[in-house]
Amino acid sequence: MLEWFVQEVFEKYNFWTAIFIILIGIYATIAKGNLLKKLIGLSIFQTGIFLFYISLGDIGSLANWGLRTATPPILWEEGVELGYVYANPLPHVLMLTGIVVSAATTGVALALVVRMYQEYGTIEEDEIMRKEMELDQR
Amino acid sequence: MIEIESIRPVLALLCPLTAAFLILASRNHPNIRESWTMIASVMQFLVVLSMLLIVKDLEGGVITYSIFNMLPGVDLAFKVDAFGLLFAITSASLWILVSSYSIGYMRSLHEHAQTRYYFCFAFAILGAEGVAMSANLLTMFIFYEILTVATYPLVAHDQTEEALFAGRKYLAYLLTSGVFFLAASLITYSLVGTTDFRNGGILTIDAASRSALMVLFVLFLLGFMKSAWMPFHSWLPTAMAAPTPVSALLHAVAVVKAGVFGIVRIVCYIYGVDLMSQLGLGILLASIASFTMITASLFAIAQDNLKRRLAYSTISQLSYILFGVALLKPMGVTGAMLHIPFHGFMKITLFLCAGSIMVASGKKNISELAGIGRIMPFTMFAFTVGAIGMAGAPPACGFVSKWFLCMGTLEAENLALLAVILISSLLDVVYFFPIIYIAFFGKPKEAELTNGGKREIKEASPFMVIPLTITAIFSMVFCVPNPISNVIITLAKLAVSGLGGV
Amino acid sequence: MLLVEQFPVLIVTTGVFAGYTILIAGLVNRKSCAYIFLSVVFSHLIMSLFILHHVLTVGTIHYWLGGWRPPWGIEYVVDALNAYILVIVLFLSLMAGLYAKRYEEHKLEERKHVTYFTLFQLLVAGLCGVVVTGDVFNMYVLSEIVALTAYALIASPGGRTLKASYNYLVMGSVGICFYLLGIGFLYSVTGTLNMADMRILLPPLYQNRLVFVAYALILVGFSIKMALIPLHTWLPDAHAFAPSEISAMLSGIIIEVYTYAFIRISFSVFTVDFLRLLPIFDIISWIAAIAIIYGSVLAIAQINLKRMLAYSSVSQMGYIMLGVGLSISTRSALWGGLTPALMHILNHALMKGCLFLVAGAFIYKFNAWNITDLRGLGRKMPWTCGAFVLAAISMIGVPPSVGFVTKVYLIFAFVEAGNFIFMAILLLSALLNLVYFWRVIEILYMRPGGEEGHSEHHAEHAAPGKSEEIPLFMLIPVVTLASLCMIMGIVWLTEIPIVGAIPILDNVNKLFGLGAYTP
């Protein structure tokens, strides 16, 4: 039991946190009625995925917990000392792109929210829905 | 068997197609528009006639023409054999008469949307001719659907609630059945790799399990709901909301005959007579047909509206054809095939009469017809001829086909079926003769004679009377031996002789 | 290296380039934007035709960006499937662009034109990018370009579209994040992002749970994007209130590009062997069957024409996914494999594109959103309504239209797969299609218009100048699409070799190991 706990939970605490964050994000995205809150949830969701990716790149934490062996993938003038392992830089690069995309999504969504506020005078989803229904009936 | 490759089938189809677009182009000039219809109908008749003369001398040969390949082994192809010609010549010749009748009818009633009417009419004819000349199931399906869609605007022509409802019902029934037909054809294709109509059939007992073949046959039957077999008939009386020429040509000849024609094709050229009798499907078809014959006649008796009574009569008469085929005997099949043109001529006479009565006097119900025979002698004379033919008595041609059908039942050694035919004929008499009696001997009320006191009732315009007189005369001509009836009967015999197992 | 092999990347990069050129040109002259857009898309269409020809005659194009060999660099792979989808994308974009020129002049404030066409151009470039890329992560980035521009374009008229667009944004982002998570899982087990490389590395790992989870995540992600039941909830509003040509793009292209992406991931990254391990595709077929019925039934309940078409899209996506779902259970020859699905991608683009453009024409001319507002328009707008009728009877499946061809090949697929329940569903759906499209046709033609009553004699003999037809720039795409509904139907049926219709499908099926057609 303890061994299982150490192997599946403790060693992979990064992943577990990532999953929790993703779940928090999805919850907020779906359940919150405020449009800005939805957006915050979306941000958290995306960041959670980024954390997951970055954790993939980090070889050390998977190998033996307690001491991380991977270093940032930066080239030193003198070369690399023996015994150092780079973190895999590929997920990092991917997540750079991911952050860009996330920022762009936030921008578009904010613009929409602002315009919707001008249109309906509120950013609560149910109130907007009620106003739309009134529009439909007319 | 000789196969001649000739572009004539395509030419025959091009006539209505070109006419349709010319009609559209000259929509602002009624005279030119209607002359296109007439020209196209005559042209088409001539083309079909030329094919008829070729096929008659070929001793079972056919004219084929393939346009392009659709699926491996299936072309968009035309095949004109004796049986197809029977249907083609019927609809081609009647198109001429109905065109002329339409002109009289539409103009005297000042109908709206006449361009749409003629346009769709041409397309409907295209569909019917295509069904008659198609060489395989898929080609047939294409024209079958064109026919369905093109007829819708004609059925809903009046644009009243009733007409729109009729149109919706019509489409709901027939397009649904189209999917059945398509499914059945494609299953056939996947079983045997072809859908060509061949003498003796393409399906064999080994192609699939017995039950699968039977289910497939039921699918085909459902696919041909156009033949209005009971209990899938109710679209036809409803569709009588259409203008009379439409009811006359489409619901007496083109649409319903396309359905019946399809079933005959399935029985004789897809399943083959042998397979049919091995599977016992003849009995199934015969019982459906008998049921429809009797029940529809009974329904007809109950109708007071003339066109509805004719509609039920049509349902009943169509089943004669199915009945004849279901006998799976040469005589029966010959009778069935002969009934297609013969019934076409007779029924169109009746419809045209109903239409001209309506145009001339505005009367739609049988009970109002008292004494009309004396005012409209030509019309009612023609009506009488048609009615006699329906009952199967000489001197009208219904006698010939019924004779063959009766011989067929004897050949099949099934007296029960003979009884069905005789009872049905009797019922025909029951629902037709009261009309004739009222028309000639009934005592009219004063108000009815004068059309509500507005104008005198007199014979309808010659545009209408001439066609219906011609059809009536032809109905009688087919009965006595002469070159014209010879050609028809020869064609039917040719078609039957090629069927093999019969 | 041949020039034609540069075309895939050129389409994407010059597309982006042109997008920003439109932005600059807008500073100088606002009218020029539409013309730049149209000429660029047109030249891209020509390029894509060259690509298609090259792919069919010579073979798959592999393009290594920056000269880096895969799996290190990004690779663009164009095979028959991509090239085919690429042509569809660019063609419909051209049509929508032609239409947009006049429509937006009428509907949109003038200062927004520049941004509108910039975004439109970026959308097209992004779509092309999603189609040509051979790298799973690149696909993610380009899908986001598509999605972001699409959100902005949907929201461009303001008002109710804002809510629709926001919904789409939230759901789309969640969907694409699922996809991102999925490829993260795949990356964690294979260590590569190149599709071809993954295909090689994955087979030993097929029993790994991570791979299953990854596939499930990707499936869910794309299901949101392609509006598969029950994840379609963003679609009806977005389609109904967006500008009409954007509705046409959304329904005809965008959701289908994601279908393409799903097909690509399913067959190029995973293989048929993997898909046979679990009944995934059976489940997809059933979901698709439900989508067909559900979409049609809800379409009947709508009174807003564009919303009705939107629900019809849900149903039509069901047709495509049904084709995809049955693709691995069909064994043989011509009609096996992906044939019906691929056919319907084109067919649906033509039909739904045309229908949405016509719906837009009604709004443009009479501000008629509801079906009941359309009384008697059949006489006022003969060409437009004629196009509507052609497209609608294609949807119903009357021969020789494209809808008929789809029906034929789907029925073949059912027969091949031995599943006759789907046949009943197809039958029912044809009937339902009939109900909701015929209702519109009936109102267009059979019901007299409100003000003119029964005096249709007048309308019939009216002078030609009296007809209230839409401008030529809008009419051309409408009529082209409508006539293509019929022409393509005949082309599919005839397998005309110059068009290369069947060879494409043949190629694709061969590529994915789904059985090939031998004449």
Next chain:
Amino acid sequence: MIVPIDFVLLFFLLVTAIAAITLKDLFAAIVLLGAYSFIMANMWLQLGASDVAFTEAAVGAGTSTALMVAALSRLSRKARWEK
């Protein structure tokens, strides 16, 4: 490289995330989101992804937050109490 710091960071990450979605004051929520992003950046630095951490600090914690605040200046600041 030090596990306890990891734990502390992850703990704060969860706390800020939950707080950001539960607070009624949208301004506070946005600021907390910025804080969340910044902690996330630190976490990534821990994991050896210095470039990503840098980007997240600049984009997520910086510019995005600035944009959100800018947008909020046009909106009502309070989220309604949910029933």
Next chain:
Amino acid sequence: MNPESTGYKRDVIIQTTAKLMVPFILVFGLYVMMGSEGTGGGFQGGCILAAAYILYVTAFGTEKGRVMMPESWNTFFTSLGLYLYDGAGLVAIILSLAAAQFLNYSAIWPLANILGIAEARGYMVAFVVDVGIGITVMAAFVSQFFDLAWKEKEEEKGE
């Protein structure tokens, strides 16, 4: 928060701090954008530059911000940046007469030789690309900021 809506007020602390910080942020942004040996982070650099500008506008108001960088330049900058980095890729195709791939910088080396900076050829391309990205990102973020916070309000006032 919003200087315009509250009737923009001078705030000494913020303005002094901003005056101090903006130049440093700008320099830092440029450093990040261009890097020390040719490679840098275009996106991050652009973000930081945008942040500096946003800080300036927040502290001193839109009017002064306009003087520093008119809003209409944003459009131009967005396109310019894209031209730089998309063009760098396309140049590779054009220079090699479609023999090399998009972004294949080895094809650009002849150009570097002609310009006489052969030793810096690798860095040069990366430099161009990064600067391009940076400019685009900066312009995009700034215009987004204006869109969200001020733009339409001013228009409403003007009309």
